[in-house]
Amino acid sequence: MNAMNREAAPYDVMIARSVKCVARDGVKLSVDIYRPARNGEPLPGPFPAVVTRSPYDTRSGKGPSGQAKNGEYFARRGYIYAVQDSRGRFDSEGDFVLLDQKEGEDGHDVIEWLATLPYCNGMIGTQGSSLRAWNQTATAINRPPHLKAMWVNQGGSNAFMHALRHHGTLELRWLAWLVTNSIHSQEAHADPALQAQLVRNSENMYEWFRRLPWSEGNSPLSPLPKWEKLALEYYRNADFSDYWVNPTLNPEAYRDQTADVPTVYSGAWYDTYPRATIKNFTDLEGRLSHQYLLMAPGVHGGPNLDNPLVGNVDMGPTAPIKGNLAKDRMELMLRFFDRFLKADESAWVDQPKVSYFHMGGNGSKNAAGRLVHGGEWRSSEQWPPLGGVPEDWYLHSDGSLSSTLPDASEPSRFTFDPSKPMPTVASNVSSMTQNLPPFPRMMRTGDPITLRESLVLQGAGDQVTHKGVHGAEAPYGDLSDRPDVLAFTTRPFAEDTDVVGGPEVEVYLSSDAPDTDIFVQLQDVYPESEAWPDGYRMNLCESIFRVRYRDGFEKPTLMKEGEVVKVRFELYPTSNVFKAGHRLRVLVSSSSFPRFDVNPNTGEAIGYHTHMRKALNAIHHDPQHPSRVILPIMRRG
Template sequence: MTVSVGVMASDPEYAVHAELNVQVETRDGVHLATDVYRPADPETGDPIDEPKPVLLDRTPYGKRGRMERHGEWYAERGYVVAIQDCRGRFDSEGEYYIFKNEPEDGYDTVEWLAEQPYCDGQVGTFGTSYGAWVQSALATQDPPHLAAMFVNQGAANGRKATFRHNGAFELRWLAWAFTLGGGFAKRALENEDVQQRLANVDVGEVLENGPIQRGQSPLRHIPDYEEWAFDIMTQGSASDELWQEPGFNFEAFYDESADVPTVYSGAWYDSYTKATCDNFEALAERKDSDHYLLMGPWTHGWNSYPLPSWNKSYSGELEFGEAALRDYQETRLRFFDHYLKGEDTWSDQPTVQYFEMGTGDGSRSGDRLFHGGEWRSGSAWPLPDTEFETYYVHGDGTLSTEKPTVENSSTTYEFDPKDPVPTLGGNCSSYITYEQREENILEYPLAQRKLQDLTGRGGMDQRTRPDTLGADEPYGPLEQRSDVLVYRTPPLEEAVEVTGPISVTVYGSTDAPDTDFTAKLIDEYPESEDFPNGFAVNVSDSICRGRYRGYRDEPDFLEAGEVYAFEMEPYPTSTVFEEGHRIRLDISSSNYPRFDVNHNTGGPLYGDREYNVATNTVHHDSEYATQIELPVQPR
């Protein structure tokens, strides 16, 4: 069902009184610096006496600047807002190990706030990305006074899809360690030389020259960051203690997690798309409280206050039009007003609301292709009327719903880990580096330096260009590479709407003890006057590391020549493949730097100095029918 998303703008009712760097003591004696914004009398500026609900936002990015304005906005509308520096970050005490202490620190903060005289006993939480992780982390501890959560773009199981992905490592976390993480580490903030060393890091160059070694990169100057970075890069088994902790794996703690009204919001081109949908699907079934899923067409993050739109009307090289815009602050206000103040501001919100992409005419809109779309709604996820339809690959390069009947059909290619397939957009975030400057950090502070994107994000035409990391001349379509196998339908005679989770099974063999297979779903636009070469839109992608195939908890290496099922779950989506378009599936063995590259040696997950070229084979016959399952909706 198509839905309207108009939201009435609210007016401020109060002035704001701020108490900065309030010290919240945790159970182990560490003090967390917290700014508290309270509604105040517009005439006197004094905080009001009436207790109000508290909204908590915990961040590793510094609680001032944009976050300060964010706190003031909700305080003006009748909430106490607490914005806290996470442990070991900025003004908070303690040592920083990514996400490890967030469950207990979050619980302690919620309960501390509930005891304050300005709180009416209800604490809601909100935040994006890291600010979403920490909400789910504290929810695993079920704090008694937690009353509602708005979780925007956060994780579910860090080993399954966020830190690692089906065995592979998402290199964005190494990029984050060098930039937004390490650049603002306590030691970097306190030592100009350390911060300058991190400011001088060209992350693209680090990745190209990788893998890095312990004690041999700028991370050695912030050893606590080097520790967690290498833990994540080198530990891939479920038995590793890291992946069982509540700060890393919320999925393992679903049953004991808090039962409070929750919105899980995200985006089709976000780095947490799958996790957002997984959290909603699992917890909406387990919990009695109201749970909601809200998915837009955007990339990671949201626009800074006071801009009124939720992200932008575009993702990468795709334009969706004004229909895509949402007011992020007002949407969250409506939710909290309903569940924390008892106002009738959320009763018409559908359980599932999502933006269906792809109904545009494909014309040129500035520098982008007009992909278009509209908001739709549903009662559950996956949508109740979903018909999962299987498309099979065939030896002649076609993709169809007809299963192969031939025997012993396959296609072989060489996978050279020193020449991986470049990443062009998609579900990417934090693949970044600071612009290289001649000025030192005193002349040009790190906080003011521009961040440069290494991969692009969102929907992009799958053609390399001069700024594509890892690409060489002549630049052109990825499908022209010898290590990319392309399977496409004939031009569609009628539109196909795909909304929901996607799965791929590649039946593959190799001569290596370990290798990867990748899958990428593409909406192939036909040639047009605006785009004479057509336009290949990446919809969703995934990877499977051979030693962890079949979602294994422990590694199991490959036997040369044996055929295995390499199962993948490209992130869910909602898009329409219009009449005249082709549904396309690309299969290869790398997607760099979205994922780290398998060296094909069977050596360590990260840090291997040896490289082998693997001969990989994709099977497409009656016994081993490589396939993609799409969640097709009735039109």
């Protein structure tokens, strides 16, 4: 098949539902198989295969969970497409445990079973996003002999460091996922009254977050003790331990066991996994053959890589994969599998190791009133690209940010009240949802995804509170105007300035509390203009750090009152041009809720705190304590 007719779909499709694969422990896993067909009969092949393994209903056509479109797409182009219900979900037997160690074993068993079918030629690839990406990396660690290629979109690398937990905090989206997806647990399917109770609990997700810490019998998952146990384990296991080293949760710890197969690690700057996606690539690119990195500007979910809208920001017509890198995302994936499963040398010619969208450069307003940020696709043979130089930009007592070392000064102080945390306006979130109550005269459907409300805007937006922001109170306004926030801002850039890579922060702080958090966000601050009379404060990247872990995550160290400590951590990666006249702002606080759990400032064991207290926190910026941001800057010319 040459490049001119690659999109041709010469086959019809036949579907075999709920075919059972028996796993090594006797559990029957349900697989829907889409096969190339003609005249109402499946063809004998043999054909290569693409596998997706999903905790969502494989038969659902709704929302991002639907696999019917993918199945028909690949089968019409000469592939078997097999989609498996994860263990313990929908038509598969067994007990479902989120990110369980059995994920890799099941992946191995399904691939090797599929290879024995007479219509499969044994050339098998995998694809999928989010949890369907996590289970690919777990499968690769189990090295099934017939695994030949993977397209891993938006999956994890180390759940403890930057996915489930995050520098000591908990990403609350995982609790939201457990609550909203418990509605389709096997127990809930068998008991309508139980399911109704879980639906009601998931309609109040934000309020449940406000009630943390949860405990046994006092959580929205209390009707499902096994699910509640897992949620509490994720919440309470805050120190790094063996708990976090199973190959599904932490493929980073098993790099030397990962199968050497061609792989695309695909992600997006405003996804929940940009750091993990890049870490997967950079850890393996030098060890394994045919490793590729693709970083789009989008949010979570594979189809969103063909969408220029990223939260409340339009990245412009050059942003989607569709029409720029390929006909669309599916066609790009097809080319990859044609090359490595069908040995079509014309399919993946001169593909750079790294393709990434460099954001910025427009600044207009679209018809819907959204910022058009713009950007362009770039390529490189490594990440970060050659030419980047880490530069120190220092925080100053007057709120400025510059490359000049700070003078002697008093620290900048703020009071952090955990009962009134800084609200998350727009950010790198996924599954941060609660169910909506049923509308009048509307029947609840079987797929709750269609009836969910996002608690946080996924992606980019002006970092200004308004009535629609959960937790925001009047008077609304710029986050930097809050009393629990500090802002440090550069002068307007005299020339276009490119930041490409993973910024880091090194902060010297003290507190009157034994423990607290430090949250840092970088913003591209647009100047006032006719299009934007108040300017625009677009979030670029961020991270948070629980200060008790400054000396290591295995053993926490509490602070002494007034003691100045140093905390250094990496923000999420980004690629952005600050246009001449723009400024870079570093926003510092001690919370971003509900993206992260709130530190009670008491120093008690995480997940067991009995009360909250205010913390008077101080950021130091003097010659002995030069708090700084380390920016990966690509200098022009």
